[in-house]
Amino acid sequence: MNTDIRHYPGARLITWVFFAWLYLPIAVVIWFSFNENRLVSVWTGFSTQWYDAALSNRALLDALRVSLIVAVIATVVATVVALMAAMVLTRTPGLKFRRLSETVVNLPLLLPEIVVAVAVLILVSQLGVTNGMVKLVLAHSAFCTPFAFLPIRARLQGMSADFEEAAQDLYATPWTAFRRVTLPLIAPGVFAGAMLAFAMSMDDFITSNMLNSGGTTTLPVYIFSLIKQGTTPELNAISTLLIVASLIIATLALSLSARAMRRG
Amino acid sequence: MRGFRFWGLVPAWVLMAVTLIVPVMIVVLVSVSLRGPYGGFDWGFTLEPYREILFSTGWTDELEFDPKYLIIIGRTIALAAATTVICMALALPVAYVIATRGPRTKLVLLYLVTLPFWVSMIVRVYAWLIILGNDGIGGRLWQALGGGGLLFTPGAMLIGMVYSYIPLMILPVYAAIEKLDPALLEAGADLYGSRWTTARRVIVPLTWPGLAAGAILVFVPALGTVLEPMLLGGGKQMMMGTLIQTQFGGGRNWPFGAAIAIVMMVMVVIVLLINARRAIRKEGRA
Amino acid sequence: MKTNLILGTALAMALALPAHAAGTLNLYTWSDSISPELIEKFSKEYDVKVNIDGYNSNEDALTKLQAGASGYDLVTPSQHFVKIMVDQGLLEDIDAHDMAAFKQVDDKWKNQWWDPSSDFSIPLAFGTAGFTVNRDLYKGPVDSWAIYFEPPAELQGKIASLSYPDEVVGAAELLLGVPFCSEDKAEMKKVFDLLKAQKPSVAAYTSDNIENRIGSGEVAAHFWWDGNSLKTRLAGANIEYAMPKEGLVGWLDSFVVPKGAANLDNAKKFIDFMSAEENATVQYNYYAHSSPVKIDMTKAKYTPENAPELFPTVPVTFSQSCSPAAQDLVTKVWTDLLQ
Numbered sequence: 088m089n090t091d092i093r094h095y096p097g098a099r100l101i102t103w104v105f106f107a108w109l110y111l112p113i114a115v116v117i118w119f120s121f122n123e124n125r126l127v128s129v130w131t132g133f134s135t136q137w138y139d140a141a142l143s144n145r146a147l148l149d150a151l152r153v154s155l156i157v158a159v160i161a162t163v164v165a166t167v168v169a170l171m172a173a174m175v176l177t178r179t180p181g182l183k184f185r186r187l188s189e190t191v192v193n194l195p196l197l198l199p200e201i202v203v204a205v206a207v208l209i210l211v212s213q214l215g216v217t218n219g220m221v222k223l224v225l226a227h228s229a230f231c232t233p234f235a236f237l238p239i240r241a242r243l244q245g246m247s248a249d250f251e252e253a254a255q256d257l258y259a260t261p262w263t264a265f266r267r268v269t270l271p272l273i274a275p276g277v278f279a280g281a282m283l284a285f286a287m288s289m290d291d292f293i294t295s296n297m298l299n300s301g302g303t304t305t306l307p308v309y310i311f312s313l314i315k316q317g318t319t320p321e322l323n324a325i326s327t328l329l330i331v332a333s334l335i336i337a338t339l340a341l342s343l344s345a346r347a348m349r350r351g
Numbered sequence: 352m353r354g355f356r357f358w359g360l361v362p363a364w365v366l367m368a369v370t371l372i373v374p375v376m377i378v379v380l381v382s383v384s385l386r387g388p389y390g391g392f393d394w395g396f397t398l399e400p401y402r403e404i405l406f407s408t409g410w411t412d413e414l415e416f417d418p419k420y421l422i423i424i425g426r427t428i429a430l431a432a433a434t435t436v437i438c439m440a441l442a443l444p445v446a447y448v449i450a451t452r453g454p455r456t457k458l459v460l461l462y463l464v465t466l467p468f469w470v471s472m473i474v475r476v477y478a479w480l481i482i483l484g485n486d487g488i489g490g491r492l493w494q495a496l497g498g499g500g501l502l503f504t505p506g507a508m509l510i511g512m513v514y515s516y517i518p519l520m521i522l523p524v525y526a527a528i529e530k531l532d533p534a535l536l537e538a539g540a541d542l543y544g545s546r547w548t549t550a551r552r553v554i555v556p557l558t559w560p561g562l563a564a565g566a567i568l569v570f571v572p573a574l575g576t577v578l579e580p581m582l583l584g585g586g587k588q589m590m591m592g593t594l595i596q597t598q599f600g601g602g603r604n605w606p607f608g609a610a611i612a613i614v615m616m617v618m619v620v621i622v623l624l625i626n627a628r629r630a631i632r633k634e635g636r637a
Numbered sequence: 638m639k640t641n642l643i644l645g646t647a648l649a650m651a652l653a654l655p656a657h658a659a660g661t662l663n664l665y666t667w668s669d670s671i672s673p674e675l676i677e678k679f680s681k682e683y684d685v686k687v688n689i690d691g692y693n694s695n696e697d698a699l700t701k702l703q704a705g706a707s708g709y710d711l712v713t714p715s716q717h718f719v720k721i722m723v724d725q726g727l728l729e730d731i732d733a734h735d736m737a738a739f740k741q742v743d744d745k746w747k748n749q750w751w752d753p754s755s756d757f758s759i760p761l762a763f764g765t766a767g768f769t770v771n772r773d774l775y776k777g778p779v780d781s782w783a784i785y786f787e788p789p790a791e792l793q794g795k796i797a798s799l800s801y802p803d804e805v806v807g808a809a810e811l812l813l814g815v816p817f818c819s820e821d822k823a824e825m826k827k828v829f830d831l832l833k834a835q836k837p838s839v840a841a842y843t844s845d846n847i848e849n850r851i852g853s854g855e856v857a858a859h860f861w862w863d864g865n866s867l868k869t870r871l872a873g874a875n876i877e878y879a880m881p882k883e884g885l886v887g888w889l890d891s892f893v894v895p896k897g898a899a900n901l902d903n904a905k906k907f908i909d910f911m912s913a914e915e916n917a918t919v920q921y922n923y924y925a926h927s928s929p930v931k932i933d934m935t936k937a938k939y940t941p942e943n944a945p946e947l948f949p950t951v952p953v954t955f956s957q958s959c960s961p962a963a964q965d966l967v968t969k970v971w972t973d974l975l976q
Binding site: 094095097098099101102105106108109110111112113115116119127128129164167168169171172174175176179182188191192194195196197198199200201202203205206207209210213225226228229232241286289290292293306307310311314318322326329330333334336337 | 482619
């Protein structure tokens with residue numbers, strides 16, 4: 088029996104059960120992707136045919152492309168916007184309307200997505216915006232911003248401003264000081280924020296479903312249409328491929344940020 | 352950073368104004384507009400959509416108080432609240448265990464918490480559809496324990512919702528626990544002599560900001576949820592999210608859908624105000 | 638960090654480069670309703686890049702068009718929604734009666750009430766909505782809607798309905814002898830009472846993933862469409878599409894062009910292409926719903942012998958465009974039911 092005061096009997100058990108529960112659906116998705124039967128939940132035999140089907144599915148690849156473009160642009164926009172806002176909010180003493188500005192940056196977290204989706208749909212229809220990509224990028228940039236903002240601000244808050252002040256004395260221009268000193272120091276926060284924003288954009292369904300139009304179906308919207316019409320294990324195969332891709336990206340991201348942290 | 356200052360906030364303000372503030376104002380306007388005969392709306396002013404929330408013409412043609420939308424609103428709040436509480440109860444021990452590991456393990460465990468959320472939410476919900484079905488592992492387990500069908504029950508919906516939103520709770524709670532000074536825990540242990548009292552008197556109060564942040568991050572999207580009630584709940588009972596969607600679709604009553612959206616927003620604002628007041632009171636005491 | 642972003646953007650741009658094509662065509666159709674083989678063929682023949690988005694209810698399509706600026710060139714709503722879209726001025730007049738495709742259309746589908754002078758639409762497919770039972774789980778008769786709405790003990794708790802009222806309310810009206818789109822509150826109250834009494838027996842109101850739910854036996858009876866039931870049965874599921882004596886609810890989907898479509902010419906080319914006899918046959922074999930245009934019967938996969946689903950032996954009543962008052966009653970039935 089562990090007598091350490093910080094040890095809570097049961098907490099570890101809960102954690103183990105929690106992780107099992109967390110990964111159960113992932114395991115199920117992967118398992119049934121090898122099902123030969125057209126009906127997903129009735130196992131009849133092993134087959135990899137659904138992977139062939141998924142990889143030669145043009146609509147799927149199109150949707151994946153749309154999702155990636157939207158996610159990359161939205162991530163860049165959101166990260167830049169969030170970084171600028173975070174710099175001002177943490178580095179300006181006596182800033183007016185600080186609380187209000189913070190609330191505005193975090194607004195997407197505070198409004199139910201369905202409300203925002205409906206609102207944006209009405210707005211773009213009033214403005215007559217037809218380009219589906221523009222609609223998606225705008226909306227995604229907005230709701231990704233707080234996810235980029237929170238980790239960046241946390242990192243900035245945890246860092247003393249002394250370095251920057253010294254650097255400003257040294258380099259004279261604030262921009263150089265920012266580039267040479269601040270940015271490398273907060274890189275893990277920026278990275279974490281960008282990753283979160285990217286994941287949120289890739290995962291979004293409610294907004295994208297409301298806004299999608301000719302040729303701009305995102306992956307989640309496409310997947311939803313598959314679920315609606317009755318799914319084959321092709322959906323599981325798609326998901327498994329996505330899981331593997333995420334695993335690779337996330338592992339890369341993790342090792343990169345771990346390295347950055349050691350340097351920082 | 353003199354160079355930034357005010358201008359650094361301009362992009363954020365502009366982005367949010369274009370994509371959120373203006374659209375939400377339009378929703379307010381639509382909610383008092385006239386409905387089009389086959390959907391859509393015509394600009395105008397009427398409080399009809401709001402009246403409709405409480406009163407509707409019954410089967411006998413007279414205007415009567417009709418609690419059905421209040422029931423839907425109440426049910427939505429209850430489900431979102433239950434999701435939030437379960438997430439809190441789960442996140443506390445899990446985040447604690449993670450936060451007390453070594454630096455490497457910590458990082459790996461955090462990574463493991465976030466990894467499933469790279470998988471599309473729809474796919475995750477749909478996996479639960481298979482698990483909780485009569486032939487699924489969860490469904491069978493539940494039947495072995497003496498339960499009936501699990502899929503298409505409020506329980507199934509709750510499992511799906513907790514699953515969807517748990518990382519939004521774990522991450523802030525973890526951040527709060529990480530900041531805890533081990534010395535405080537030891538002092539608590541010396542003072543109270545028991546782990547559980549320490550947990551109750553020291554850990555929970557000190558991690559409260561993290562729990563509160565997580566609660567908002569979970570509660571708000573849970574209010575507007577659409578997928579879980581539809582896929583796991585079997586759509587037998589409407590939620591506010593599905594109600595809004597219905598009004599913009601088959602109900603062909605956009606102003607009413609907008610009015611419900613406004614009600615939902617007001618509820619969120621109330622929760623935020625309560626939270627802000629609590630934070631201010633705390634600051635006052637400190 | 639910055640180089641990462643630039644790399645990422647470059648990667649995305651590379652992926653973004655569209656396949657070279659002279660034109661574009663944005664389709665908004667029922668999910669999975671158009672043969673991919675034909676899309677491929679059309680793309681090659683006319684050098685047009687075709688994008689397809691799917692919807693799963695007529696209401697979704699109507700809402701998209703009403704919101705305006707949908708960006709779609711071709712939509713395939715059912716007859717009662719074609720009428721609403723025409724009345725609301727949401728469609729382009731494409732002089733359908735002058736198109737090559739029109740000559741292929743069976744006479745009984747020309748100049749119908751939803752498009753009296755055939756200006757706006759060319760039909761694509763038609764069929765019925767009814768219910769399907771899993772024969773492993775339910776052995777009893779399926780000759781009446783009463784089996785579905787007032788289920789015997791073995792079906793209780795094992796019934797699934799749809800998530801929107803459109804055809805379900807229609808079917809209930811058939812059983813009760815209430816006319817479609819009734820504006821009579823007393824009649825609609827009867828419909829409500831029937832559905833309310835059925836509710837305890839209903840496992841789920843859901844329009845998605847039906848094939849899996851009924852095929853795997855998660856439920857024993859499901860509201861469904863003829864062709865989908867046929868396809869699943871031929872794939873090996875032990876199911877039967879019911880022929881209730883009160884009749885089935887009929888639908889006919891047509892190609893229409895939303896107002897202001899950017900690629901109107903391509904849209905018309907696509908309609909003509911899809912209606913050519915050879916292609917219509919391929920489409921019929923893929924979609925498994927009846928074809929309103931001429932097909933090559935020698936190459937048709939589904940015949941009255943192997944596909945009784947498509948050749949109903951009971952009357953078929955087509956859904957109507959309800960007046961706003963009647964539609965409000967339908968909505969009231971549904972929200973009161975699911976409150």
